[in-house]
Amino acid sequence: MKKQIIAISTTLACLTGAGLTQAAEQGFYVGGDIGSSSNNLKSPTKPAVSTDKTATSWGVYGGYQFNKYFATELGVTRLGSTHIGNGESTSTSYSLDAIGRLPLSDKFAFYGRLGAAHNERSYSGFDKNHAVGFKTGLGMEYALDKNWALRTELTRFNNMPTQSTYGNASNVLSMGVNYHF
Numbered sequence: 001m002k003k004q005i006i007a008i009s010t011t012l013a014c015l016t017g018a019g020l021t022q023a024a025e026q027g028f029y030v031g032g033d034i035g036s037s038s039n040n041l042k043s044p045t046k047p048a049v050s051t052d053k054t055a056t057s058w059g060v061y062g063g064y065q066f067n068k069y070f071a072t073e074l075g076v077t078r079l080g081s082t083h084i085g086n087g088e089s090t091s092t093s094y095s096l097d098a099i100g101r102l103p104l105s106d107k108f109a110f111y112g113r114l115g116a117a118h119n120e121r122s123y124s125g126f127d128k129n130h131a132v133g134f135k136t137g138l139g140m141e142y143a144l145d146k147n148w149a150l151r152t153e154l155t156r157f158n159n160m161p162t163q164s165t166y167g168n169a170s171n172v173l174s175m176g177v178n179y180h181f
Contacts, residue, residue, distance in 0.1 A: 025065070025067060025068045026064075026065050026066060026067055026068075027064070027065060027180055027181050028062070028063070028064050028065075028180070028181045029062065029063055029064075029065060029071075029178050029179060029180040029181065030060075030061070030062045030063075030178065030179055031060070031061055031062075031151070031176055031177055031178025031179065032058070032059065032060045032061070032176055032177065032178075033058065033059050033061075033151065033153070033174040033175060033176025033177075034056070034057070034058045034174060034175065034176070035056075035057050035058075035172050035173050035174025035175060036054055036055070036056060036057065036172070036173050036174075037054065037055050037056075037057040037079045037080050037091075037170050037171065037172045038054050038170065038171045038172075038173075039054075039055075039079070039082045039089075039091070039160075039169075039170045054080075054082075055079065055080025055081055055082055056080050057077060057078060057079050057080050057172050057174065058077070058078050059075055059076060059077035059078065059174070059176075060075065060076055061073050061074065061075030061076070061178075062074055062075075063099070065099075065180070068101060068103050068109075069100065069101050069102075069103075070098070070099065070100060070101065071098075071099040071101065072096070072097065072098055072099065073095075073096070073097045073099055073113070073115070074095070074096055074097075075094075075095050075097070076092065076093070076094050076095075077092070077093045077095070077155075077157075077172065078091075078092050079091035079092065079093060079157065079170050079172065086124075087123065087124050088123070088124040089121055089122070089123050089124075090121070090122050091119065091120065091121045091122075091157075091160060091170060092119070092120045093117045093118070093119045093120070093135065093157050093170075094117065094118045094120075095115045095116065095117040095118070095135045096115055096116055097113045097114065097115030097116075097135060097137075098113065098114055098115060099111050099112070099113050100112050100113075100114075101141075106143070107142055107143045108140070108141070108142055108143075109140070109141045110138070110139070110140055110141075111138070111139050111140075111141060112136075112137065112138050112139075113135065113136065113137040113138075113139070113153075113155070114134070114135070114136055115134070115135040115136075116132060116133075116134065116135065117132065117133055117134070117135040117157055117158075118130065118131075118132055119131050119132070119133060119157060119159065119160045119161060120161070121160055121161040128161075129161030130161060131159050131160060131161045131168075132159065133157065133158040133159025133160065133168075134158045134159070135155065135156070135157055135158070136155070136156050136158070137153050137154060137155035137156065138153065138154055139151055139152060139153030139154070139155075140152050140153075146180070147179055147180050147181075148177065148178075148179055148180075149177070149178050149180070150175070150176070150177055151174075151175065151176045151177070151178065152173075152174070152175050152176075153172075153173075153174050153176075154171065154172070154173050155171070155172045155174065156169060156170070156171050156172075157169065157170045157171075157172070
């Protein structure tokens with residue numbers, strides 16, 4: 001899946017000069033994404049029990065773009081389920097982010113995000129644990145027209161709730177689409 005995301009991102013970067021319309025520079029937008037999350041897990045025993053560190057993630061978000069350089073976003077990301085032996089962990093993050101954009105053309109922009117996230121992690125047989133941490137990310141956006149845009153992003157969720165061998169960070173590589181009103 002990572003190879004597909006890289007191939008699509010490269011294709012989008014090559015198409016930036018082929019656009020006919022300019023992306024919206026301000027206003028509300030909504031979107032969604034799907035990707036692959038990776039969690040820092042380690043086996044509690046030697047020899048090691050099986051670990052499944054990756055999962056399918058998905059998210060929805062809404063935001064307001066103040067100008068072509070700055071936006072804010074409110075989002076929910078389901079980071080998926082990971083496994084250590086017979087144990088399972090499911091993680092979700094609720095975040096508020098500031099987005100800094102660097103437009104390279106009318107159609108193509110790089111962006112970075114910095115935000116605060118309320119992270120939840122539930123464990124099989126246990127209640128949910130909560131923690132607040134930073135969320136950071138780097139991405140690319142390609143405007144299909146003045147309303148629709150494609151995104152690809154690498155995001156890190158810090159300070160995830162921990163328990164024994166479940167680590168405190170999750171990384172997500174995702175692709176998504178958003179709609180500007």
